[in-house]
Amino acid sequence: MxxxxxxxxxxILFIIVVKGEAMISKDIEVNKAKMKKIFKGSxxxxxxxxxxxxxxxxxxxxxxCLVDRNGLYNDLVKPLIKDLKSPYEILKTVPIAGAREVYDxxxxxxxxxxxxxxxFVDTLDTAYLFELGKWERRxxxxxxxxxxxxxxxxxxxxxxxxNKGLIRRRIRNPNLxxxxxxxxTQTNTNVSLxxxxxxxxxxxxxxxxxxxxxxxxxxxxxxxxxxxxxxDSPKSLIPTVGYTEKPDVAAxxxxxxxxxxxxxxxxxxxxxxxxxxxxxxxxxDYYTIPKYATYLRTIRIFSLLxxxxxxxxxxxxxxxxxxxLPTSLLMSMASGREGVPFTALVEALFMLIFLEIIKESSxxxxxxxxxxxxxxxxxVLGQTAVQAGxxxxxxxxxxxxxxxxxxxxxxxxxxxxLYRFIILLLGGTLGLFGVICGIIIIxxxxxxxxxxxxxxxxxxxxxxxxxxxxxxxxxxxxxxxxLPRNMSNKKExxxxx
Amino acid sequence: xxxxxxxAKRNKRVIIILYLLISSTILSACEGTVGRREIEDLxxxxxxxxxxxxxxxxxxxxxxNPLASSISAQxxxxxxxGQKYVYPQGRGKTIKDAISNIxxxxxxxxxxxxxxxxxxxxxxxxxxxxxxxxxxxxxSQPREDMYIVVAKGARASDIIGVKAGLGRPTGTYLYDTxxxxxxxxxxxxxxxxxxxxxxxDVSNEPVIGLVQLKEVVRSDDELKKxxxxxxxxxxxxxxxxxxxxxxxxxxxxEMMGFNFIVGxxxxxxxxxxxxxxxKDKKGTIIGADGxxxxxxxxxxxxxxxxxxxxxxxxxxxxxxxxxxxxxxxxALDVIDExxxxxxEKACSDKVKELISTTLEKGQKEFKQDSxxxxxxxxxxxxxxWKEIATDWNNIFxxxxxxxxxxxxxxxxxxxxxPANLRRK
Numbered sequence: 035m036x037x038x039x040x041x042x043x044x045x046i047l048f049i050i051v052v053k054g055e056a057m058i059s060k061d062i063e064v065n066k067a068k069m070k071k072i073f074k075g076s077x078x079x080x081x082x083x084x085x086x087x088x089x090x091x092x093x094x095x096x097x098x099c100l101v102d103r104n105g106l107y108n109d110l111v112k113p114l115i116k117d118l119k120s121p122y123e124i125l126k127t128v129p130i131a132g133a134r135e136v137y138d139x140x141x142x143x144x145x146x147x148x149x150x151x152x153x154f155v156d157t158l159d160t161a162y163l164f165e166l167g168k169w170e171r172r173x174x175x176x177x178x179x180x181x182x183x184x185x186x187x188x189x190x191x192x193x194x195x196x197n198k199g200l201i202r203r204r205i206r207n208p209n210l211x212x213x214x215x216x217x218x219t220q221t222n223t224n225v226s227l228x229x230x231x232x233x234x235x236x237x238x239x240x241x242x243x244x245x246x247x248x249x250x251x252x253x254x255x256x257x258x259x260x261x262x263x264x265x266d267s268p269k270s271l272i273p274t275v276g277y278t279e280k281p282d283v284a285a286x287x288x289x290x291x292x293x294x295x296x297x298x299x300x301x302x303x304x305x306x307x308x309x310x311x312x313x314x315x316x317x318x319d320y321y322t323i324p325k326y327a328t329y330l331r332t333i334r335i336f337s338l339l340x341x342x343x344x345x346x347x348x349x350x351x352x353x354x355x356x357x358x359l360p361t362s363l364l365m366s367m368a369s370g371r372e373g374v375p376f377t378a379l380v381e382a383l384f385m386l387i388f389l390e391i392i393k394e395s396s397x398x399x400x401x402x403x404x405x406x407x408x409x410x411x412x413x414v415l416g417q418t419a420v421q422a423g424x425x426x427x428x429x430x431x432x433x434x435x436x437x438x439x440x441x442x443x444x445x446x447x448x449x450x451x452l453y454r455f456i457i458l459l460l461g462g463t464l465g466l467f468g469v470i471c472g473i474i475i476i477x478x479x480x481x482x483x484x485x486x487x488x489x490x491x492x493x494x495x496x497x498x499x500x501x502x503x504x505x506x507x508x509x510x511x512x513x514x515x516x517l518p519r520n521m522s523n524k525k526e527x528x529x530x531x
Numbered sequence: 532x533x534x535x536x537x538x539a540k541r542n543k544r545v546i547i548i549l550y551l552l553i554s555s556t557i558l559s560a561c562e563g564t565v566g567r568r569e570i571e572d573l574x575x576x577x578x579x580x581x582x583x584x585x586x587x588x589x590x591x592x593x594x595x596n597p598l599a600s601s602i603s604a605q606x607x608x609x610x611x612x613g614q615k616y617v618y619p620q621g622r623g624k625t626i627k628d629a630i631s632n633i634x635x636x637x638x639x640x641x642x643x644x645x646x647x648x649x650x651x652x653x654x655x656x657x658x659x660x661x662x663x664x665x666x667x668x669x670x671s672q673p674r675e676d677m678y679i680v681v682a683k684g685a686r687a688s689d690i691i692g693v694k695a696g697l698g699r700p701t702g703t704y705l706y707d708t709x710x711x712x713x714x715x716x717x718x719x720x721x722x723x724x725x726x727x728x729x730x731x732d733v734s735n736e737p738v739i740g741l742v743q744l745k746e747v748v749r750s751d752d753e754l755k756k757x758x759x760x761x762x763x764x765x766x767x768x769x770x771x772x773x774x775x776x777x778x779x780x781x782x783x784x785e786m787m788g789f790n791f792i793v794g795x796x797x798x799x800x801x802x803x804x805x806x807x808x809x810k811d812k813k814g815t816i817i818g819a820d821g822x823x824x825x826x827x828x829x830x831x832x833x834x835x836x837x838x839x840x841x842x843x844x845x846x847x848x849x850x851x852x853x854x855x856x857x858x859x860x861x862a863l864d865v866i867d868e869x870x871x872x873x874x875e876k877a878c879s880d881k882v883k884e885l886i887s888t889t890l891e892k893g894q895k896e897f898k899q900d901s902x903x904x905x906x907x908x909x910x911x912x913x914x915x916w917k918e919i920a921t922d923w924n925n926i927f928x929x930x931x932x933x934x935x936x937x938x939x940x941x942x943x944x945x946x947x948x949p950a951n952l953r954r955k
Contacts, residue, residue, distance in 0.1 A: 353567050357644030357672070361703070364575060364645060368597035371571040378569060456552075463555040 056138045058159050062093045065154045065161075069095050072143055084111065086118045086155075095142075096151035102168035105130070106151055110164055114153075121155050124162055132165040147222065171196065177279035177301070179444055185321040186282045194224050194298040200281035201228055201296075205288065209233075215246055217297075223254040224298040228284075233291040233522045238486045242293055242306055257300040264306075266485055271449040274485035276308035283317045291522025307485035307521070309492050311505050313446050314338075319508050327508040335506065337439035341450045342476075344436045345382050346461030346469045348429065352378040354465035370426035379462030381425050385433040386458065388415055390451070393437070488520045574639030577616075578702030579673075580687025581626060581663070582652035588663065590629040591620045591688040592641065593701050616700050618692045626666045643672040647706040649679045649723065650687040650742060656770065656777035661730065664775075667723055675724040678709050680740040681770035683780060690742055693762050701764070708766050709740055716790045716799030716828070717767045717783035730775065733920055734905025736897075738789065741770040741780060771893075771901050778897055781889065788889030791850055791882060792902045794833035800857060801826045803881035805874055825857035826878050829941060835907045839915060846904060846932035848886060854878065855942035859949050866947055871940055879936035886934050893927075900927040 059065050066081055073079045078098040086092050092114060096106065113127050125133055136142055137160055142152050149167020174196070177189035190197045198212055213227040225246065229239060245264040254260060261275045262268065278284050279301050284294050287305040295304040314334045319327035351359055352367065359367070374381060392411040399407050416434070420427045440450045453476060460468030483490040493501025500516040503509040580591035599615045619637045623629035630641055649667065651660060667673045682690045691701050709720040721729075721739040729737040743765045767783030781789055790796040802825050834849040856865065856874075864870050893901050905923050909916040919926055 352570050356568070356570060356573060356642060357674075361575070361577070361645045364570065365595060365597045368570045368573065368575065371569070372598050374571070459552050459555075463552075 056140055058137065058139065058142075058154065058161050060157055060159050062091055062154045062156050066093055066095075068139060072139065082111075084115060086114045086121075087116055088118050088120055090121050091156040093154040094151055095146065095154070096166070097146055097149075100147075100149040100167060100169055101151050102166045105166050105168070106164075110151065110153070110166075121158055124153070124155065128162075128164070130164045130166070134163050135160050136163050137161075144222075148224075174200075180278065180280050180283070180317070182316070182318045182321070185317055186280070188281055189279045190281060190284075190296075190301040190303055192299050192301055194226060194296055197281070197296050197301075197303065198226065198228075201285055201288070201294070204281060204285035205230070210288070213243075217246070217249050217260070218251060218254040220252040221254055225254070225260065226296045228288060228294040228296060230288055230291070233289070233517065234293060235291055235520070235522055238307060238488070238521075239293060241486050242295075246295075254297060255299070257295065257297040257302040257304050260295060260297055261304055267483055270479070270483060271452055272480065272483055272490065273313075273445050273449070274308055274483060274490065276305040276312055276445070277302045278305065279303070280317060286317065286320065291517055307488040308490075309485065309488060310480060310490050311493075313443055314506075315504075320511070324508045324510050328506065331506050331508065334442055337442050338446070338450070341436050341439035341443070342453050343457055343469060343473065344432050344439075345386060345429075345454060346457035346459075346472070347466070348432045348461075349378045349382050349458060350461035350465045350469050353462065367426065367428050370420075370428055373423045374426055375423075377462075378429070379458070381429055382433065382458055382462070385425055385429055386455065389433055389437050492520050493518065568640060568642075572640050573642040574619075574637060576641060576643050576646045576702075577700040578648045578650065578691050578705065579643065579646050579677075580650040580652065580682075580691040581655055582686045582688055583655040583658055583663075584686075587622050588624065588626055588629045589620060589622050589688065590626055590633070591618060591691045592630075592633065593618055593691050594637075594639065594641075595700060616692075620688065626663055627670070643670075644674060646673065646702055647677055648702045648709075649673075649677050650690050650705075651679065651681050652687040653682055653684060653777065654686070656681045656772070659774075659776045661775035664723075668727060673723070676722040678706060678720050678740060679723050679726055680705065680709070680742045680766070681777060683741045683743040683768065683770070685744050689744060690764065693744065693764055705742060705764060705766065708764070712766075712797075714798050716787050716796050718786060719769045719790070719795075732903075732906070734900070734909055734916075734923060735903035736774065736899045736901045736924075737772045738769045738781070738901050739772060740766060741768050742766050743768070771897055771899075773897070773899055778899075781892070784885060785889045785892060788885035788887075789902065791831065791833060791886050792835075792848060792889060794831075794835075796828065796831040796833075799828050801828060801854070801878055801881055803877050805861070805863065805877045822861040824859050824861070824863075824874060824877070826854040826874075826938070826940070827857045829853045829855055835904070837904075837908050837911045839912060844908065844926065844930045846907075846930055848932065848934045850882060850886070850934070850936045852878070852882065852936065852938045853941050854938055856940060856944050862949055864948060865943050875938040875940055878938045882936045882938070883934045886936075890932060894930075895928070898928050899924045904930075 059068070062083065066083070069079065069081060080094075080096055080098050082094045084092055084094075094106070094111065109130050110128055113129070114124070118124065118127050125135070136145075136152075142161060142163065145163050145165075146152060149165070149169065151164045151166050153162040153164065155162075171193045172191045174188050174191055176187040180189075188200060190200060202210060207230065209231045211227075211229055211231050213229075215225045215227070216222050217225045227239075227242065227246070242264070246260075249260070249263050251259065251263065257277065261277065264275070266274045276287070278287075281303075284303045284305060288294050293306045295306065297304075314331050316330075319330065352371075356364055371378075376384065388411075392407075392415065396404060396407050396411070416430055419425050420430055436454065440447065440454075443450060453472075457469055457472045460472045462468075464471070481489075481491050481495050489496060492498065493505060498519045500514075501518045501520075503514050504518070574592075574594040575597065576592045576594055578593040582589040582591070594617050596615055596617060619633045621629040621631075621633035623632050630643075633641055655663075667677070668675070693701060709718060712718045712720050719738060719740050721737065726737055726739060729735055745763050745765045746760045747763050748760050767786065769781045769786045769789060770777055771779045771781060787796070787799065787801075790799075802823050804822065805824050830853045832851045834851075836847040836849070838845045838847065859865070863874070865874075890902070893899070900923060904927065905916075905920075908919075908923075
């Protein structure tokens with residue numbers, strides 16, 4: 035009996051002690067000590083105690099650099115020192131929107147980390163939170179990855195609230211929903227789903243929510259962390275999650291029924307689902323004349339083929355199918371190859387690896403010596419390698435053409451580089467037969483991949499007449515009356531229900 | 532799908548695939564891999580010549596030296612001229628034997644796929660070609676659309692290596708000259724594939740292209756004597772075969788007639804005299820003897836009709852020409868409609884003459900149907916053809932024919948009246 039009573043007492047005591055830790059004390063000195071304990075005495079925690087005009091002591095706690103100091107002193111501290119009549123009238127006296135009362139330390143800690151200032155007052159066992167968050171952020175600039183000649187030049191920044199505003203300004207519609215999540219056990223990063231409630235495909239939305247909730251990592255340092263975790267078929271080289279740095283692109287995708295994922299501290303906004311043709315679409319396509327956009331898309335598709343297959347096809351032709359070359363080209367190739375010590379395959383591999391090295395070094399080098407890298411790589415490797423007889427001139431042209439074509443597709447970079455190697459090896463060992471086999475395998479893969487339930491090769495496989503209007507041919511805007519079938523619940527674009 | 536395969540097994544698969552890819556890459560660099568040949572090891576052949584001398588096949592090849600003939604080499608340094616093309620020759624029991632014998636003393640692998648020309652020596656063609664020609668359609672290297680020509684009065688080895696034109700290889704030179712057929716109508720280009728199609732056709736005997744070695748005297752006194760004569764290759768005319776055996780030749784004009792008969796005349800120039808006549812009402816002179824008019828044929832359509840009267844076969848050839856005036860060497864008022872009609876009629880007569888000469892030569896001299904008239908009989912009288920098909924070459928010399936030609940001049944050129952009209 036006594037044991038039961040004792041254990042009961044112990045539980046109560048334990049609850050009191052634990053609760054007491056999370057509860058706010060009436061004594062601000064205790065609260066001060068608690069704050070210091072929670073933040074482990076970190077130097078950027080500011081604790082500022084002062085006397086209010088009604089002779090009670092008050093304590094403001096905030097994290098340095100996350101709080102607008104001007105606002106803090108002018109709107110919070112000043113009125114308290116001058117005009118406060120009673121400790122119970124604090125919310126009336128302080129002219130700050132988004133102020134509220136809180137009762138436990140956990141909420142206070144969380145909110146302080148996002149940029150709130152907290153006010154403890156002597157004799158009160160509640161605290162007040164004031165959202166005064168302000169920190170240094172990059173100004174809105176044109177993103178370097180998606181430059182346009184015609185069209186808006188704003189880009190996303192590393193701040194989620196600014197990014198939300200950039201999207202909201204483009205879609206002035208109460209149906210636009212931001213759905214917030216906190217992801218990352220250590221970093222507690224804000225992540226937000228953006229969609230148009232009446233257009234989004236609900237099955238895709240459920241899928242995205244489920245995958246976001248399943249994320250179990252310690253850190254989200256960039257949106258690409260999320261991309262890698264929620265992506266379909268994570269081993270595949272094919273990008274099934276789109277990304278953009280431009281709010282107009284994101285808004286366009288949201289308007290088609292897609293879902294955008296904004297992550298704090300990342301200028302990259304993910305768009306879901308992604309289909310194959312999105313790799314060939316740019317925002318400028320929609321700002322120029324449709325016929326010209328169609329022409330550009332044809333060129334992009336041709337250059338993708340070239341980027342992936344050109345070295346492989348050339349090596350196959352050179353080693354197995356000389357009869358397929360025009361006679362004069364064969365002769366100039368033969369004279370160029372005269373004295374080259376390697377076989378065509380080794381020659382191509384050699385050049386391709388050098389291309390990767392040049393690319394990598396020119397991206398990583400500081401801009402001050404970037405020009406030197408260009409000169410060395412272009413002149414020394416290109417010109418003198420031919421003169422020295424290490425490679426044939428035609429091979430240099432083919433690798434360079436393939437490399438240039440690759441730069442058109444920032445999003446397909448990984449796929450192009452690795453598939454190009456595979457096709458090259460197949461072409462060098464099995465000839466055109468190998469190249470065709472490789473292409474068939476790649477196409478089979480492309481057709482079988484899905485992005486959040488939407489087939490990747492939509493609208494060709496499965497065929498959709500409405501989707502084809504924005505495929506290779508970019509139809510005039512007023513002709514695209516229906517939304518892509520697989521993306522959205524609602525069909526008609528113009529009607530607003 | 533993938534989840535059904537155990538992970539260890541999947542990893543093993545990946546390793547095996549990687550192993551295969553890497554090892555095949557390395558092995559492909561070894562010599563002797565099937566089908567693999569590096570460009571620089573190839574002896575690129577641009578023309579093949581076949582002769583039959585003393586029961587032995589002699590194959591003459593024209594092989595290009597890419598280093599000497601490429602543009603970059605010409606620009607950078609002065610390579611020796613003679614090195615541009617080499618002419619290896621091989622002897623053997625068969626064509627393949629002869630070609631592989633070449634490799635006994637020639638370092639590059641003979642590569643026939645870029646040869647557009649196959650020259651048959653006259654003796655070889657007379658002997659009958661079909662047995663030895665099997666190599667050219669069975670082997671994967673020679674092209675099916677390679678033009679096949681007979682060297683008139685010469686061996687193939689004499690033809691290959693003649694430097695004609697702008698110093699390009701004989702093969703390319705002959706190929707382009709034969710392709711000019713569409714602009715003169717005096718020759719014919721038949722590829723190996725076409726020849727074999729004719730071979731199995733009972734209703735037609737093949738006519739293939741020919742090449743002739745000619746010496747041209749250049750009228751330039753400053754040159755030395757031996758330099759004044761230049762050797763050229765002339766492709767005017769056609770070689771008439773009986774199945775696979777050479778029986779004779781058509782010359783250039785007869786080939787024009789031939790092309791009109793078979794309906795293959797694309798473009799060409801007809802030169803004729805417009806008959807003499809005195810002044811007409813207005814006092815314009817129409818024609819003077821001995822002076823020529825040239826018409827450029829723009830299009831020619833041939834219709835052939837077979838009529839059977841009492842078991843006798845009668846052939847009607849109906850040719851419709853559209854032509855443009857090319858040159859008039861006499862004072863003709865081409866604006867006058869009557870004059871134009873006269874020119875048209877004169878042209879029609881000339882074409883009629885060309886056709887008749889060729890048909891007569893085919894009937895009298897060769898006594899065989901080289902004009903695929905049998906095909907027309909087959910098409911228009913299939914029942915009759917079944918009875919006479921086997922005996923066709925005996926019937927053909929007996930058939931009667933008449934020729935109708937209708938010329939329309941559609942262009943008169945940039946001038947209305949010739950410059951010499953007002954002179955008289």
